[in-house]
Amino acid sequence: MNRVIDLRSDTITLPTDEMREAMRSAEVGDDVYREDPTVLKLEALAAKKLGKEAALFVTSGTMGNLIATMTHTTPGDEVIVEENAHIYYYEVGGMARIAGAMPRLVRGRRIGIIIPDDIKKVLRPSNIHFPKTTLLTLENTHNRGGGIVIPNKLMKELYSFAKGKGLSVHLDGARIFNAAIAQGIPAKEIAQYADSVMFCLSKGLSAPVGSLLVGTADFIERARKNRKILGGGMRQAGVVASAGIIALEKMVDRLKEDHENAALLRDRISKIDGLYVDRDGIFTNIVMMEIKRADIDAQTIVDALKKENILALPTGKNTIRFVTNRHIKRDDIHFVLDVIGGIMEKNV
Numbered sequence: 001m002n003r004v005i006d007l008r009s010d011t012i013t014l015p016t017d018e019m020r021e022a023m024r025s026a027e028v029g030d031d032v033y034r035e036d037p038t039v040l041k042l043e044a045l046a047a048k049k050l051g052k053e054a055a056l057f058v059t060s061g062t063m064g065n066l067i068a069t070m071t072h073t074t075p076g077d078e079v080i081v082e083e084n085a086h087i088y089y090y091e092v093g094g095m096a097r098i099a100g101a102m103p104r105l106v107r108g109r110r111i112g113i114i115i116p117d118d119i120k121k122v123l124r125p126s127n128i129h130f131p132k133t134t135l136l137t138l139e140n141t142h143n144r145g146g147g148i149v150i151p152n153k154l155m156k157e158l159y160s161f162a163k164g165k166g167l168s169v170h171l172d173g174a175r176i177f178n179a180a181i182a183q184g185i186p187a188k189e190i191a192q193y194a195d196s197v198m199f200c201l202s203k204g205l206s207a208p209v210g211s212l213l214v215g216t217a218d219f220i221e222r223a224r225k226n227r228k229i230l231g232g233g234m235r236q237a238g239v240v241a242s243a244g245i246i247a248l249e250k251m252v253d254r255l256k257e258d259h260e261n262a263a264l265l266r267d268r269i270s271k272i273d274g275l276y277v278d279r280d281g282i283f284t285n286i287v288m289m290e291i292k293r294a295d296i297d298a299q300t301i302v303d304a305l306k307k308e309n310i311l312a313l314p315t316g317k318n319t320i321r322f323v324t325n326r327h328i329k330r331d332d333i334h335f336v337l338d339v340i341g342g343i344m345e346k347n348v
């Protein structure tokens with residue numbers, strides 16, 4: 001049997017041998033007492049790479065985003081969110097249920113990209129009837145936006161606009177290193193335009209588990225308390241943090257390869273009749289394919305791909321997501337393209 005080409009997500013990446021070895025021999029302690037040297041090392045490294053004062057190791061991206069919302073807001077506050085953002089779309093309503101915050105949705109000119117004028121449309125003046133708006137969340141790269149990057153010039157505009165309105169800014173930077181590599185800049189140049197940033201170790205960087213929340217020392221101190229409320233205070237977490245250190249030190253530069261494979265997929269798919277992929281923007285390791293024919297839908301294509309041991313994710317009736325990652329090689333992309341071409345021809 002052929003091996004499986006798994007393009008559903010970059011979360012499927014397995015830890016490297018070096019990570020497994022580091023996990024086996026990690027120096028650990030009780031992290032709730034701040035006695036785990038490996039967690040402390042990872043947090044210091046994360047803060048440095050993102051240009052922030054402090055960092056907090058959390059179990060997942062979802063937990064990092066939730067803790068950030070809890071820490072920036074008071075229950076009842078309004079949070080400005082792009083309408084397809086992961087924090088709103090895929091995080092089980094935690095923002096409302098647990099942080100007690102009310103999302104106010106913003107629609108941009110395309111999924112994932114909003115400009116200050118879009119936010120202006122939903123901002124309300126202070127009034128006895130209105131909730132207090134305290135936070136703007138951004139997502140870079142944008143998952144449902146097909147891995148699109150918010151260009152750093154726009155990040156700057158959004159940040160200064162938000163600051164002018166007295167809002168805090170939280171960046172869901174689950175894939176901030178993809179955004180950095182795609183623009184040829186260090187991640188801290190993006191992070192400077194957010195008060196807090198969450199990023200994931202367990203996606204393209206291949207660590208088995210974990211995300212980090214970074215911000216000012218005071219913000220992270222308060223976030224640590226919120227992590228404890230959620231049951232996220234971990235003990236000998238250095239076992240997994242050790243893999244995270246390798247993810248940050250050794251796995252960032254290779255994301256370029258994932259971007260090149262995704263670019264090939266994107267370019268070739270856009271030439272197949274009946275399929276559409278947006279190419280207007282800076283893209284990374286996600287390809288969102290739209291089916292423009294009425295006689296074939298996403299599930300039919302995903303099922304046909306599966307017969308050839310190719311896994312992809314339907315994200316709507318007519319959209320399929322492909323995510324390149326460390327286990328996908330250039331030859332796999334050529335094979336996937338041949339299979340997609342064949343499916344579209346056979347179904348004419």
Ligand SMILES: Cc1ncc(COP(=O)(O)O)c(C=O)c1O
Pocket residue numbers: 059060061062063065086087139141142143172174175200202211
């Ligand atoms: C943009 C974005 N934010 C947050 C998350 C949540 O991360 P986790 O799955 O670790 O909770 C994801 C996961 O795919 C994501 O794509």
